[in-house]
Amino acid sequence: MVLKKRIEYGFGGYRLPVIPRGPRSVRRRGAQKVEDSQICAFELLAAVAGKLLQESESSASSNAAEGKVSSGIYSDGIKQEQLEEGEALRSECIDQGSFVESAIASGLAAQKCNLKSTSREFPHSIYDKILEGTLINFRSDFSKKVGHDLKLGVPDNKKAVEKSPCKVEAVSPNYGESCDDYIDGGIERQLDAEGNHNRNVDLTVDNTYSSKYPMEICVDIHQLINSDTSVQLPSYRDSVANASFPRHRNNVKVGSRDDGKNSIGCNRPSSKIRAFRPQPRIGHQRMRKLLTSKYWKLAPKLKDCEFSNNDGCMKPISRCRKALYTSERIQREVPFKKRKLCYHSSTPAHDLEGSSESISNSPKKGVYGDKIGSVKFSIKSFKVPELYVEVPVTATVGSLKRTVMDAVTAILESGLHVGVIVQGKKVKDDNKTLQQTGICHTDVLDTLGFTLEPGSAIALPSLSLKDPPILLPCETRQQLSSSAASPILDSGVFNASFEASPVTNMNHSVESKHELVSSPTEVLTDGTAVDSRALVALPAVHVEALAVVPVNQKTRRPELVQRRTRRPFSVSEVEALVEAVEKLGTGRWRDVKLRSFEDADHRTYVDLKDKWKTLVHTASISPQQRRGAPVPQDLLDRVLSAHTYWSHHQSKLHGKHQSEPLTISEAQVGTA
């Protein structure tokens, strides 16, 4: 596959380490499958984030966007549209092209710009989006003004930001460079044109609002991320309504966390996880694995994007790259044991590299000559290190996407707050000027940090994910036949955990990790970890890295992936196992399984093997050291003898002997 190859070779010249992978056909297959999923996931994330921002943005600025529906071509299409539209404000902000300018833009315009800019760059990197989210915080009165039901808030922070002189300075490097504002132009317009129907993202931003004002955001992935050429954004379509439309809006509904009524999907979650859990045991496991380890798969696509966008817009490229790197990063980080909170794993150097790389793209001029007295930061990006998604193998790609989207949404939804930490201390007074706070001195900048804190509500109510029934055919089915546990439960619930880690730009970085977890209590769990990264300070002269100090959440996610429940072997099971092994020998677990545990769905051959392993161990230790349910000594004896016997008779080597019941010490082995 071309895609795969690309992936392996890295993008943008960056060569990905070759990760040796088993040639196993299965694996390969799985990987491929996941590829799509992964991609989707990312895209979805990006889409969601973008949507959110966009929404807030658009709603904020009453716009009279009335254009045609954008073609979905990301690079020029959007741009053109934008131009056509000629929205002064927007263009201004957007077209400035210079980071500095946009960053420094003063007055309302500036503010506006900021908001906008945040949303603009979105498609390429989710983190940016997320970051933005943090910056802008999705919960504030600001959101209230939103027209329809959009309740996207841009909250406290925003206020804070507005007040502080430098606030806007905290612009990501990309702001200025975004080449297109699809959000402003295309999407917005499109929304208008289409009337925001169909798939929407229903995000509840704040519990306060959530119940009453479900926010509906239309996400058009294509719009967001799309290059007609190679980058094909998978569309996440509404299975019901638009099966025929490849490209459409996604509709994700994230329920409000506090009140259940709003969340249609509320109930589902709990049962869901459970429901699919058992069924496709292996399948979902694999899925999990794949999901977690293949983020970078989407890289290829992004790359394509890069290429396709060469036409004249370099920006997109850089963005793409950034995204790529990120994904890369993610990929690397992901490998750890899921159970352990992986997101804690330290970020390898390359991660930083990736980050800095993208950062370096930011206009350097900002570094130097800028108004004196201004402080500039650029928050580079946020990445999504790990997203745990669990879906039944029978789930549709669409549902998978949705799940991912939900995860992302949940994160955003939780309403992140940005905290400012100066020299270890949190600055609480939002009204203080940076100067007063000392955030203008280089030395202080060194210790300047930001925190991403989950909204107060986060831990509390459960994030309920609503799934629009429409989207899920399966769901429908399920509803119809509730009794039949359809393995197709698609929605997953996840806990979103958020991790912010500082990114070092060119220098050092304080790596602090914390995780924010929003765990939908009753809901299940899966985790979404978003790694935020990088705040890059672009103070004059040195580029300091601002440490993003993540806020630790009290809510601790239990486990990313629940382990299977422990099921001690009963004596009878042990007996059966012993017998089977006596006959079949070790090394033929599958046969053992078939022979004696055919009906025990919860006992996989691996389990049997493991059990045997422990039995052997148990048998070899003194009874006093044994723990757990005692196993009849006679059985242990048999275990031992069978074990020794088979160790000598390499059962596997002698195919013919395999099925012969052994004659170990017949005396002992009373197997008949």
Added chain:
DNA sequence: CTTAGGG
């Protein structure tokens, strides 16, 4: 998918 082993 299975095995074999380490964790």
Added chain:
DNA sequence: CCCTAAG
């Protein structure tokens, strides 16, 4: 039990 490497 989980996770992985490897056949």
